[in-house]
Amino acid sequence: MFRLQGSKVLAVEMTGDAVKAKNGSMVAYDGQMAFKKLSGGGEGIRGMVTRRITGEQMTVMEVRGQGTCWFADRASEINLVGLQGDKLFVESSNLLATDGGLRTGTSFTGLRGASQGNGLFTTTVEGHGQAAITSDGPAVVLRVSPQFPLSVDPGAYIAHQGNLRQSFQSGVTFRTLMGEGGGEAFQIRFEGDGLVYVQPSERNTIAGDV
Amino acid sequence: MSQYAGAGPTVHDPTTLPSDDNVNNYTFCVELKGSQWFLQKGKMIAYYGSIDFNGIGHGRLDRLVRTSFHSPLHASDWVVAEGSGKMLLADRAFDVNSYDLEDGNLTIRSGNLLAFQPTLALKQSIVPGFLTLIGTGKFVAASNGPVVFMEPPIRVDPQALVGWADCPSPCHHYDHGYMTGLMGGLRAMTGLGGASGEEHQFEFVGAGTVLLQSSETLMAEQATGAVPQQAGVPGSGVPSTGPSQQAGVPRLPGQLGDLQRRFGL
Numbered sequence: 001m002f003r004l005q006g007s008k009v010l011a012v013e014m015t016g017d018a019v020k021a022k023n024g025s026m027v028a029y030d031g032q033m034a035f036k037k038l039s040g041g042g043e044g045i046r047g048m049v050t051r052r053i054t055g056e057q058m059t060v061m062e063v064r065g066q067g068t069c070w071f072a073d074r075a076s077e078i079n080l081v082g083l084q085g086d087k088l089f090v091e092s093s094n095l096l097a098t099d100g101g102l103r104t105g106t107s108f109t110g111l112r113g114a115s116q117g118n119g120l121f122t123t124t125v126e127g128h129g130q131a132a133i134t135s136d137g138p139a140v141v142l143r144v145s146p147q148f149p150l151s152v153d154p155g156a157y158i159a160h161q162g163n164l165r166q167s168f169q170s171g172v173t174f175r176t177l178m179g180e181g182g183g184e185a186f187q188i189r190f191e192g193d194g195l196v197y198v199q200p201s202e203r204n205t206i207a208g209d210v
Numbered sequence: 211m212s213q214y215a216g217a218g219p220t221v222h223d224p225t226t227l228p229s230d231d232n233v234n235n236y237t238f239c240v241e242l243k244g245s246q247w248f249l250q251k252g253k254m255i256a257y258y259g260s261i262d263f264n265g266i267g268h269g270r271l272d273r274l275v276r277t278s279f280h281s282p283l284h285a286s287d288w289v290v291a292e293g294s295g296k297m298l299l300a301d302r303a304f305d306v307n308s309y310d311l312e313d314g315n316l317t318i319r320s321g322n323l324l325a326f327q328p329t330l331a332l333k334q335s336i337v338p339g340f341l342t343l344i345g346t347g348k349f350v351a352a353s354n355g356p357v358v359f360m361e362p363p364i365r366v367d368p369q370a371l372v373g374w375a376d377c378p379s380p381c382h383h384y385d386h387g388y389m390t391g392l393m394g395g396l397r398a399m400t401g402l403g404g405a406s407g408e409e410h411q412f413e414f415v416g417a418g419t420v421l422l423q424s425s426e427t428l429m430a431e432q433a434t435g436a437v438p439q440q441a442g443v444p445g446s447g448v449p450s451t452g453p454s455q456q457a458g459v460p461r462l463p464g465q466l467g468d469l470q471r472r473f474g475l
Contacts, residue, residue, distance in 0.1 A: 137236040137303030140256075143223035148258050156255035156300070195221060198256045200236035200300030 002080055002097070002130040010071045010078050010097060010132045014064070018100030021071050023059035025096060031067015038062050062100065071097055076134040079141075079197060081161065086194075087126040090133050090159035099129030133159050135199035142198065144190045151187040155202030162194020224258040227296050230308065230348060238299045238306045238350050240325065246274060246292040248332065249299065249325035259295015266290065278328045278345075290328075299324055304352040311349070311375075317342045318373030318421070321428070324350040337380060340373070355424035362414040369426035377418025383411045 001013045009027065012019050023037065038060045063069055072078075073096055081088055083102065098104065105124045125131050133139070135158050144150045144164060151169060160166075169187040190196055227233065229241035240247055242261060254263070266275055266288050274290065291297060300306060301324055309316070311330060320341045326332060326349035335342045343349055351357075353372050360366070365383050374380060414420050 137300065138234055140233055140237050140298060141221045142256060142258075142298075143221050145223065148224050150256060150258055151261075152256040153252075153254055155252075196256070198298070199303070200234075200255065200306075201303040202252060202255065202300075 002132055004078060004080060005070065007077050007138060008072055008075050012069050012071065012097065014066060014069065016064070016066060018062050018064040019097050020060050020062055020100060020104070021097035022073060022095065023061050025071045025073050026063065027070050027072045029067060029069040031065060033063055033065035033067060033069055036062045036064070071132070073134050076136060077138045079133050079135060079139045081131045081133060081159070083125065083127060083129055083131060083161070085128055086161055086163070087124055088131055088159060088161040089122050089124055092123040094133050094135065094158045095123055095125070096132040096134050098125055098131040102127040102129045102131060133197065135197070137200035139197045139199050142196045144192060144194050144196055146191070146193065149189060149191045150196055151189050152196060152198055153202060154186055154188055156198045156200070157188060157196070158199050159197040160190065160194060162192070164190045164192040164194040164196070166190050224296050229296070232306065232308070233298065235305050236300055236303055238308060238324075240297045240299060242291065242297060243294050246290055246328050247325055248279070248288055248328060249291055250323065251287055251289055253299050253301050253324050254291070255298050255300045257295055257297040259293065261291050261293035261295050261297055263289045263291050274328055278331045299350060301352040304354055305356055306350055306352045307357060308348050308350045311343060311346060313346050314376060315342060315344045316373055316375040318351060319371065322351045322353060322372055324352050326350070353423040354427045358422045358424060360420045360422060362416055362418055362420060364420055365411040365413045366420060366422055367426060368410065368412055369428055370422045371412055372421040372423050374414060374421065375419045377414055377416045377420070379414055379416050381413050383413040385410070
């Protein structure tokens with residue numbers, strides 16, 4: 001059971017079950033806990049190799065036990081995501097913890113990843129349960145529906161879930177090349193049904209200066 | 211905030227997002243209905259609807275720029291958003307707030323200003339590194355920690371100053387008793403003997419409001435553009451040609467005068 005204590009600490013109550021969390025993110029626990037490093041994110045040999053190849057590496061530990069365990073990561077804000085059989089796409093650096101029962105994997109993102117400077121692959125989480133993702137400043141959750149498509153700055157994007165199509169929008173024109181661009185030359189456009197998480201801060205991206 | 215009550219995050223869509231108001235302390239939502247906003251490059255994080263972002267140099271915007279943008283050398287940092295929809299603005303997870311000006315004026319540190327309505331005119335302040343907004347309208351500014359409003363007369367720490375409204379008297383104030391003389395000079399230069407770091411303040415008097423941030427961490431300075439290279443323009447680097455002015459060695463901050471002047475040489 002995931003619970004936020006303040007906005008920067010995640011408390012997980014466990015009764016013999018397990019959670020997967022970013023390595024070293026435990027700040028405190030009571031009760032009995034066992035921490036086990038999961039090589040390759042607990043995705044088996046194939047997952048391990050995939051992550052090595054795709055550069056979407058994450059070091060994950062499995063925490064199992066009885067009691068409460070608290071997690072935090074560099075005082076960044078934590079957002080809870082509930083999954084009911086749908087799929088969450090998140091950058092591995094933004095994924096803090098998931099229920100032990102959720103499956104994690106990697107997927108190809110294409111140009112969007114490249115524009116974010118995060119590589120061409122992203123982490124997926126699917127199944128039934130909860131996940132916790134971190135953001136620089138509290139994330140804003142935006143709903144995308146067929147009549148309301150959404151455009152997001154690649155630097156502010158952290159995650160999305162649901163049945164969304166994403167396309168890469170580029171406003172690069174001859175003006176951009178002349179240094180008179182609109183400053184928002186690259187955007188990711190989301191269409192379909194789902195939720196998009198954005199943070200109130202922009203990572204440095206190759207699009208940042210354009 | 212309610213979204214941390216453990217009940218899961220609030221989900222926003224275009225109908226629930228506020229119009230020209232804060233979504234949370236760090237995110238501001240602007241509603242465009244065929245209207246325009248000026249915003250600093252790279253501060254838009256997401257938008258619904260169809261919105262175009264154009265550089266100030268865009269030919270079609272010439273009239274708008276002529277009436278409400280008086281900082282020509284500053285132009286490459288600003289864009290005009292126009293169209294219809296809702297747009298979210300944020301800046302490096304700093305606190306953002308909107309302010310309304312009614313036929314007033316406000317001077318603000320250039321790095322803190324995020325966006326403003328074209329009904330306001332943006333001008334470069336005489337004080338280097340600051341921008342002045344004049345007119346009626348709304349603007350959005352970021353600060354490191356919430357902003358506090360103070361009434362002059364007041365002396366403020368240079369790093370905590372965000373801006374001021376309606377009081378045209380920003381000046382330096384030095385704690386002379388502590389800084390003058392040989393010992394004072396040594397203290398200021400070396401930090402030995404207890405420099406408190408608070409020997410220098412900005413002073414405001416008169417009617418108006420002074421805006422302070424609750425932190426002494428400055429936000430990255432935004433280039434305000436060079437001022438015209440003319441004598442008499444502060445920050446232009448052109449020495450004034452007055453008899454009393456000594457255009458010589460650059461002074462250290464906090465230094466009161468050159469040694470030889472102090473000794474009357």
